[in-house]
Amino acid sequence: MRNIKTHKVEQLIIAAVAFFWCFLMWFATAAFSPSIAQKFNLTIAQMGILASSALWSAPILRPVAGYLADKIGAPYAFAIILVTTGLMSIASSYATDYKTLFIERAIVAAAGISFVVGIQHVAQWFEEEEMGAAEGLYAGTGNVGAGTGALLLPRIYGTDYSTAFLHLGIVALIIAAWMLLRGVPAKSAERAEMAKKTATIRDTAFVWTRFAAIALMFAYAMCFGLEIGMNAWLPGYYARGFADAIKDLGFETIKDVQIAAGTFAAVQSFNASLFRPFSGYMSDLWQRKGWMPFPIISKALPYSPRVHWLMFALLSITTTMILLTIAGLSNNVVLSVLILAVFGVTVAFGTGGTFAIVPLMFKERPGTATGFIGGISCTGGVIYPLIFGFSSNIHMGYAYVAIFMFIPMMIFYAWAMHWDIHPEDHGIGTKEFWLGEYTEASKD
Amino acid sequence: MGGGSIGKRGDIQYEPWYKWGVLFLYIEMLIAIGVSIYSLYMAFTGRGGFPGKH
Numbered sequence: 001m002r003n004i005k006t007h008k009v010e011q012l013i014i015a016a017v018a019f020f021w022c023f024l025m026w027f028a029t030a031a032f033s034p035s036i037a038q039k040f041n042l043t044i045a046q047m048g049i050l051a052s053s054a055l056w057s058a059p060i061l062r063p064v065a066g067y068l069a070d071k072i073g074a075p076y077a078f079a080i081i082l083v084t085t086g087l088m089s090i091a092s093s094y095a096t097d098y099k100t101l102f103i104e105r106a107i108v109a110a111a112g113i114s115f116v117v118g119i120q121h122v123a124q125w126f127e128e129e130e131m132g133a134a135e136g137l138y139a140g141t142g143n144v145g146a147g148t149g150a151l152l153l154p155r156i157y158g159t160d161y162s163t164a165f166l167h168l169g170i171v172a173l174i175i176a177a178w179m180l181l182r183g184v185p186a187k188s189a190e191r192a193e194m195a196k197k198t199a200t201i202r203d204t205a206f207v208w209t210r211f212a213a214i215a216l217m218f219a220y221a222m223c224f225g226l227e228i229g230m231n232a233w234l235p236g237y238y239a240r241g242f243a244d245a246i247k248d249l250g251f252e253t254i255k256d257v258q259i260a261a262g263t264f265a266a267v268q269s270f271n272a273s274l275f276r277p278f279s280g281y282m283s284d285l286w287q288r289k290g291w292m293p294f295p296i297i298s299k300a301l302p303y304s305p306r307v308h309w310l311m312f313a314l315l316s317i318t319t320t321m322i323l324l325t326i327a328g329l330s331n332n333v334v335l336s337v338l339i340l341a342v343f344g345v346t347v348a349f350g351t352g353g354t355f356a357i358v359p360l361m362f363k364e365r366p367g368t369a370t371g372f373i374g375g376i377s378c379t380g381g382v383i384y385p386l387i388f389g390f391s392s393n394i395h396m397g398y399a400y401v402a403i404f405m406f407i408p409m410m411i412f413y414a415w416a417m418h419w420d421i422h423p424e425d426h427g428i429g430t431k432e433f434w435l436g437e438y439t440e441a442s443k444d
Numbered sequence: 445m446g447g448g449s450i451g452k453r454g455d456i457q458y459e460p461w462y463k464w465g466v467l468f469l470y471i472e473m474l475i476a477i478g479v480s481i482y483s484l485y486m487a488f489t490g491r492g493g494f495p496g497k498h
Contacts, residue, residue, distance in 0.1 A: 009461045129456045133465050140472060250490025263487045267480045274476030277469035288456055334488065341480050 006184050008125040012134060014183055015118040016141045018078050018175050022111035023145030024153075025089055025168050026054060029105045031153040032161035040098040050102060051232065054109040058378040063204070066116040066371020070199035073192060074121030074367075075183025078114060079176045085111040086172030093166035108165075111172075116374045118142065120367035123359030124186035124195065129284065132306065132356035136280020139355060140348070143273035146231075147266065198365045206434035207368050210427035212361060215416035216354055217373045218409040219310055222317055223350025225380020226401075227272045230347075233385040234265035234340075238333070241394045245333035264337045271344030272351070279352025283309045300420035303360045307417050310357060313349035314410050320346050321402035328395025361424045 029036070030051060037047050068077040085108045092104035118138050126134040157164040186192035207213050238246065238261035251260045286305040294311050298304055320343040327336035354373065362369030387405075388397030417423055425431055485491075 127459075130458060130462055130465075133462065133469065137465055137469060140469070144472075249488060260487050263483045267483055270479050271476050274472045277465075278473050281466055281469055337484060337487075341484070 004182065004184050006182065008134075008187065010182065011125045011184065012122060012138055014179060015074070015078070015121045016138045018082060018179055019114055019118045019138065019142030020145040020148075021168075021172055021175050022081065022085070022114040023142055024149045025085055025172060026109055026112040027146040027149045028089075028153060028161075028164060028168055029054060029109065031149045032157075032159070032164065035159035035161050036098075036101070038159075040101075042098070050105070052382070053102070053106045054112070055228065055378060055381050056106065057110040058112055058381075059375050061110055061113040062116050062375025062378065063368075063371035065113040066120060066367035066369070066375070067199055067204060068367070069117045069120040069371075070195040070365065070367035073183075073185030073196075074117045074124065075179050075185060077117045078121070078179050078183065081111060081114045081117065082172045082176035082179065086169040086176065089165045089169030089172065091169075093162040093164075093169070113375075115139065115142070116367065116370040119355055119359070119370045119374065120195070121183075121185075123363075123366040123370075124191050128303070128360055129287065131359055132280035132283030132287070132352065133277065134280070135355045135359065136277035136283075136352040139351065140273055140276030140278075140280070143276060144270075147270050147273060150266065194364055195366060199368065202435055203365055204368050204372075206427075206429075206431065207362065207365055208372050209429055209434065210424055211412075211416040212423045212426065213369055213372055214427075215409075215413040216358060216361075216369075217377050219314060219350060219413055220354045220373050220377035221380035222314055222406055222409055223347045223354065224374070225377045226317070226384055227269070227344075227347045227351070228378065228381035229384035231265065231269055232381065233388050234268060235261045237261075237388070237394065238264050238336075241328055242331070242333040242336070245331065249333075264340060267337070268340050268344040268347075271341055272347040275345045275348030276352040279313065279349045280356050281352075282349070283353050283356035294414065296414045297417045298420045298423065301423070303357060306353070306357050306360070310350065310353035311410070311414065311417075313346060313353045314406070314413065316346035317343070317350055318402045318406045318410065321398040321406065325395050325397075325399035325402075328398075329393075 033047060033050060036042065036050070042050070065077060065081065068080070088104050088107045092101055092108060095101035095104055119135060122134050122138045123131070153164055186195065235258065239257050243257070246257050246260050249260065251257045283306045286309040287303065289305070291305050292299045292308045294308050297307055297311060301307065320339060323339045324336060324343060327339050355370070358369055358373055359366045384397075384401055387401055388394075391397035391400055416426075419426055
């Protein structure tokens with residue numbers, strides 16, 4: 001390992017800044033979509049495809065990024081992502097036809113996969129008792145990149161998205177250089193070596209078939225998957241579901257209604273990002289206080305209170321989803337938006353709570369586990385809006401998802417966490433089956 | 445199932461960075477609350493909202 005004098009807080013800052021910038025690049029296309037649509041005369045369907053293309057690469061490439069972080073070290077994995085997406089962002093600023101721009105921006109959107117790299121990096125540097133706050137600070141601060149982009153980019157650059165993409169790419173290259181200069185893969189050579197040793201196809205298959213990993217993936221789909229799905233769904237929901245109520249507020253034209261509906265949606269997004277570190281802190285607090293209120297879930301694991309905190313978060317998300325339906329059916333936009341603000345906070349409870357557990361439960365395979373849990377769960381971002389959209393009543397979708405998807409997921413989560421010893425070892429196929437003969441890396 | 449060690453685990457000593465981290469996360473939370481209140485006030489009074497102006 002490189003012999004650089006550093007501190008874990010420096011590593012946390014580097015990772016958070018890199019992730020923040022990656023998130024900024026990830027959603028920069030969306031921030032300029034009206035200008036792009038106008039320049040290339042895009043139809044509504046084309047705009048929808050452009051918006052959804054931001055999510056295409058996440059489920060596939062996040063697991064790869066996690067594997068790479070374990071294998072070569074997070075700073076190098078970060079640098080690869082930043083350089084690739086940064087150069088592509090620069091190239092997209094010179095695109096003259098829509099097809100080229102679309103392909104280049106879809107590649108830039110892959111910057112979002114960096115999330116799992118940073119989670120792995122922080123896990124390699126921080127201690128168990130501070131993991132919640134450390135991961136929360138990393139992920140929460142980084143996530144704000146999306147909201148910051150929506151808020152600031154159009155104000156700084158107006159409709160000149162080309163210059164914005166150019167500048168975003170150049171800064172990405174600078175951060176990549178900083179990462180290579182100051183980034184150190186782990187606190188100790190042993191930690192880095194352990195992660196490297198377990199970055200194999202066999203270990204990946206082992207993690208992907210563990211009940212606990214699947215349960216945490218469901219948990220993350222219930223929060224982050226839902227968050228990104230709601231980002232796409234909510235503006236349209238408020239514009240259609242509360243059209244008259246929004247008009248009564250004084251928003252007459254389509255543009256004005258979009259602003260009002262976008263505001264309601266942004267509140268959810270902002271709370272979901274900025275409360276995430278608080279959730280990590282709450283996970284630390286539950287751990288310190290030993291709070292374990294739920295039956296079935298193990299109370300004997302070294303990190304059991306964190307597992308109970310996440311259960312509390314999942315229950316809160318499910319409850320607020322049902323309340324959103326009730327507010328919608330009562331046609332009360334104020335009540336709906338207030339519940340939505342609380343909903344954003346509960347989503348943050350889930351996201352922060354999940355990744356306060358993952359690095360502790362999958363200590364030997366942090367990148368692989370994070371890649372699976374943080375990657376596959378993103379499919380929720382595609383599935384939920386479809387369910388909402390195909391519901392007979394526009395307000396009922398939240399309750400359908402809560403009752404028919406979230407409750408079974410929570411039952412599975414509670415069951416998967418009931419083992420008092422190494423719940424992460426239980427799954428489809430035994431440890432020996434997947435990992436073969438006993439190795440140092442796979443020892444209990 | 446679930447019958448193990450219950451109770452406080454309050455003997456944890458955090459490193460000095462931790463209190464600054466907690467302060468930072470409280471600031472982030474206050475920003476979220478502030479942005480929410482401002483944006484919703486603008487929207488509910490028909491004056492505009494996030495991310496654009498009315």
